[in-house]
Amino acid sequence: MENDESGQKHESGSSGFGSSEFGGDLTPPDHYDPFETSRPIPRPTDTGPIEPLLIPSNNGAELNATPLVKVPFWDRPKPKKDWYWFLGRLGSSLITLGLLMFLFVGYQLWGTGIEEAQSQNKLENRFSEIAILSSATSSTSLAPSNSEPPVTTTLAPPEPIVVNEGDPIAIIDMPTIGVTKYVVAGVQTADLKKGPGHYPGTPFPGELGNASIAGHRTTYGEPFRHLDDLNLGDPIIITDLLGRQFTYLVTNQQVVGATDSWVVATTDRNKAILTLTTCHPEFSAKQRLIISAELDLTQSDIATSPAAMYADEVVDTTTVPSTEVVTSEVAETTTVPAIIVDESNNSESADALSRGWFSDLSAIPQTLLWGLLELLVVMGAWQVAKKYRNRIIGTAVGFIPFFIVLYFVFQNVNRLLPPNL
Template sequence: MAVRLIVRTFSELCITVGTVIVLFVVYVMFWTGVQAESATAGQIDTLEQEWIDRPVPGTTAAAPPPKAYTTGKGIAVMYIPRLGRNWEWPVLEGTSTAILKKGLGHYAATARLGETGNFSVAGHRRTYGDPFKDFPRLRPGDAVVLTDGTTWYTYRVARTPYRTVPTDIGVIDPVPRRSGFDGPGRYLTLTTCEPEWGSSHRLIAWAHLDATQPVTQGKPPALTG
């Protein structure tokens, strides 16, 4: 009887543990994606409404000066055609865990979008919508397009993704180390975790600003070609 009780208890424990593991996998692979889809759509809707409410250049209302970025608030929308036809993600200010559940995050200590320096952005490789799941597919010349509602900024990837460790903060310097850039410029850095389901390393993609155009002229060639 004692042996039978032990076997039955152990079996029930295994079933319970197995159920918990399955539920956790479902949460990580499915539910976080559902949460991210809702959160990112809301962030993009909020940004687009703010852009609609801005004074139109040339009207009696003077265009306000650029606002300082606010932690947790959307600042731009990013498109990377290489990563998918419908790949579209909001960029928020900050890189905390809570912020990266809602979209991509801008490193607060780095340059503003389009300005001289290094506009640096982090994103999840897996979970919360898997924004950078296909990050290793990036190749030199690929377009990374952002808009802040007034201007389109088209950056071009400079090299294949670079693998490094999390403590290598020089990758987001104004002139990022190991990027191949040899002086000040208007740069973009993208960072994500490596390996795909881990975080022991980081993958880095560097890009340089290739072109800008007002949103009034329509989408840039990188998104319409």
């Protein structure tokens, strides 16, 4: 029993902080390190591999440990194919798909515009060649002799120029929206890549009836992007292969369904109408935006004969007497072509207007073929990287071939989209 200062007694061996009865020194041993603060910390060096950073222990001695070595990418063990592996591969695939879609949008908005500009340059040269060949003098005068009166010979109107789909047939100018483009014959996917296309089976500009032209709104130079900015009375000027100009004035703007083919049909053969069609709204093929315009005779040349005709149309010729008064005893006769339009072209125009997604099924096998070639390019680049144990070398080898093949993949995928998009 022991007495404290207050006079109270305590049992010997009772617990008390700092009591000598604890039986030893309270200082922890040197090897006691619950938070592992003395573990070497790896640090990179400029001259060699990773070296450990030694931290002094409690007793002042430095601990030596084996340095941590970074395993090269090609020597790493294959990961276990569990759910984590599956989710990682799924995430990588989605990221890759997103990047490809981003590149495809860039191709749609800018790449197709470059293609269209190149096609327009070629059409300009071709249009000039045809215009020079088709130019002819309307009449010639023969010098009179002493014994004969002067004779005037009237030449027949120039015969229509035979064109195939994809050939230039006219120039369309819309000054209100700042668009001037060469118009091609036909409205197939390949035709509309070059510029606005004329619906086969409809009259050519300047003729009586409903001359109809289709064009892209968001791709391939987007010639009809701002058709909705045209107002009533705005001029649309068409120049044909013979150099004749026809001025149409806008009379109506409307939105119809994709299958409303009546907008390109001729309902009044006594009027010269121009109809422009494109997809609506922008970046969609759900509907069609229609611009109607009527020929202004006071500002237009007179179309005495067709400027062009499709190669697959049937042409007959008839002989009619000349209306020119001549002083000779024999009246000159001229031969004027009479064009008979194949009615089957009307259904073709209707199909072209309503054409939507996957309308060109022939693009599917070509898309798959180019896609397979793209996969082979990626696999080849990977094998090169694996051989030289350097991913930078593999990327450098496959970079250019990858984007070249990808360009053709996008071209064929684009054929599966609506032609007027």
